[in-house]
Amino acid sequence: MNQYRPFGDLQGSRLMLAAFVLALANFMVVLDMTIANVSVPHITGSLAVSSSQGTWVITSYAVAEAICVPLTGWLAGRFGTVRLFVISLIGFTTFSVLCGLSTSLEMLVFCRIGQGLFGGPIMPLSQTLLMRIFPPEKQSQAMGMWAMTTVVGPILGPILGGSISDNWSWHWIFFINIPVGIICALAAIRLLKPAETDKFRLPIDAIGLGLLVLWIGALQLMLDLGHENDWFNSTFICFLAVITVIGLIAFIIWELTEEHPIVNIAIFRYRGFSISVLSLAFAFGGFFASIVLIPQWVQVNLGYTATWAGYLTATMGFGSLTMSPIVAKLANKHDPRALASFGLLLMGIVTLMRAFWVTDADFMTLAMPQILQGFAVPFFFIPLSNIALGSVMTSEMASAAGLMNFLRTMAGAIGASIAVTIWDDHAKVARTEMVSSLHTSEVQNTLVQNGMTNETALGVISNLVDKEAMTMSVDHVFFILTLVFIVASLLIWLAPKPKTKVTGPSH
Template sequence: MNTYVPYGDLKGSRLILAAFVLALANFMVVLDMTIANVSVTHITGSLAVSSSQGTWVITSYAVAEAICVPLTGWLAGRFGGVKVFTLSLIGFTVFSVLCGLSTSLEMLVFCRIGQGLFGGPIMPLSQMLLLRIFPPEKQSQAMGMWAMTTVVGPILGPILGGSISDNLSWHWIFFINIPVGIVCAMAAMRLLKPAETETAKLKIDMGGLMLLVLWIGALQLMLDLGHEHDWFNSPFIVVLALTALIGLIVFTIWELTERHPVVNIQIFRYKSFTISVLALAMGFGAFFGSIVLIPQWLQINLGYTATWAGYLTATMGFGSLTMSPLVAKLATKYDQRALASFGLSILGGVTLMRAFWTTDADFFALALPQILQGFAVPFFFIPLSNMAMSAVKPQELASAAGLMNFLRTMAGAIGASIAVTIWDDHTKLARSEMVGSLHTEDAKAALQQQGMSSETIQGYISSLVDKEALTLSANHVFLLLSFIFITAALIIWLCPRPKTGAGGGHAH
């Protein structure tokens, strides 16, 4: 076990403040992943562009961030973790200002790319620095705080984005980052300097970097544009898919044979890290798929406004906030595999509850699974993060955090794309099945007696069928997501038993 020496005077209140700054910085970046999602209609209207062009505002940020996250280990090793973290915060804040000042789509997309490039390293570095500044026995609680911001961010994003766009203007969804970014950057400079990591003159692996940009860019574009291009029926999407696949294979071989790889793939040699990250990616993919699907279904089918759909999804925030500190404590005393498996099983059960939703469900019936899900999320998120990070050596923490966050982010993007695609395709199937078995004569006669014209009746029945088809299809997707959660809950038992209370990088 490593003996822990506090960095400088990072003890007591200064340590708590440093932890708060790291968690807040992470929260800001995670929030920005989803805050623009509900504001796209406001942005496209204001800049006079089509809604498909408007999605580039989300895509550009996601691609840039996905490319930068796995580079974190190399950047920290070359320039120092604290330095990279502080510079990333400054860059992120500057580009947030520029995003808010954008007057054209081209400028906004360019600034969102800048935001993503600087935002990418903040997530893994905030995690790595938290593990560095806390003693081993407190690392689990530190991870609890970090995990809480990672889970609550994507939920609060749509609510904040919706209410800011409705009541102020879309520019403010970027301007709200300014005070947070400035405070975090200044506090990081003051507080975290003693916890700086060792640096070495690492050669830049240009080949690896170019391959990384190529395959991640192609994969992210395929996921974002696949649905509107009808997936593999489009030659453009097929080319992107082949580029991503071949690029990934060549990149993996290159990085395994390179002396100074830009991404340290060797970390997957730790069985505990690999299985924990796999279970985390599966769980997060299914979780994110439902986060994307539920608000859309509520708005299209039940007539909820964007703000109310946000409130309903946010009911899970309460459980996450209350359970995170408790789970962090439990993780130091009990087998973390059992905690993770328990959390994933509950998520599977809750998702199964949603598979029985109907078009006339009331607010409570819809909110109950959300509330229960909130209590379950920390059980899967905190132990899996702990197990993955405690499997690696201290000097590999930054690389491990980068890889873990990258795979989790990509799993979220894949989960969202697959969920929306299956929902759409299954809706068409359900509709044609329902139309084939409908006996509308009695219904038409009853509606005609109420004084409706035949055109009105036709429209009325058609909209009923559409609503039912959408709901049946959403139920089908929830059933599949439930199966993914249960599979992840079983996979975690393939992990070797973790040391009780082991924190990141201190299991060796």
């Protein structure tokens, strides 16, 4: 096994350079998921549109990417893995230029869709190619490098986006992709040619593609617009939910009976793949929910600036960077299910620590769970990815990586959306309960005696109650997320013990 070398001329420094190029390309795409989040106020101000319209800059990218990620396996079979990777890089870079040059919201949203369509395959393709170019005993370390970029990207996105928008202009959040995209495309053409896969004249599954676009589009719109439209009290949201459910069922039935499906759902026949991806979906749903909630809560309640909220989020980067290569080595020697379960339980403990936060918490109290979370993420992310890809045949790896990344992305979106809704709804309940038991007149009289007017005193009390209600609510959400991580840590034991050290059967 140790003598096995997939591609003879990809060894030593050339192999490491190829791995770096693949990881860098993945990092660029993952970074773009979150880099625009904090820049929306700058973009809406510049293009003279409302903030709710501005969120389409984020969602249009997410929808296009979510649609394209599961198509990766089919596209790789049609055009070849390396060729598709290079085409995706060129397309992504071109649309990044056009995003930066956009002069209207319509143009920017259209170009973000283009960015998402070309960016979608880069993530699973970089994963697949890393698996192809490394010998089996080194694949776990390669996955560690890949996982590091996937975890650190969303953390650095808001910091970079905020700094660039504040100090230069929002256009540069897209222009910074240009040198990275060009370097990665040229390096991929030069280095990865030996790793090209065979091409097949696959027919286009037009109905499957149409159903995929329909249900993902409806689901994403439902998640984006649900909160502001009071969810299922809105006829439009109910209509989107019906389309999502019917579209998904029709899509699954069609893809299972189609001879050349656009998405290879049959991969779920592997128990190891299905269980590890389900566990990963739970974990990423909880992980992304906290990434969305914490910056909002510290800005609204504790008066943090966007930059400082970004710094707080980034404190988890140190642990992730430190542990990724270590976990990659451990995955070769120990049962990946045990490593994943440990990582997920640690995530549960970290989340439980947050469930006791108070309104006057200092920076270190908030940062400590973030730092510990940084150490926990590689422990579940790397082994779960390894179990999933190690459960399928080599020929199905591109399809499996595409499906895994798609479900992880969707789980993140769903988790964040549900968490924000629970946070808002429970804050209203907590506020009502506090007001009903509060002796407002006594507190108001005390404040008036200290020199405040009646109106000012009432305003101060109302503000305090609002802040406490939001803190109680965010603690409530973290209790729920703790349970999600515990469930994910137990789920993974339903997967069979991997037979090979990392990425299974070489067929």
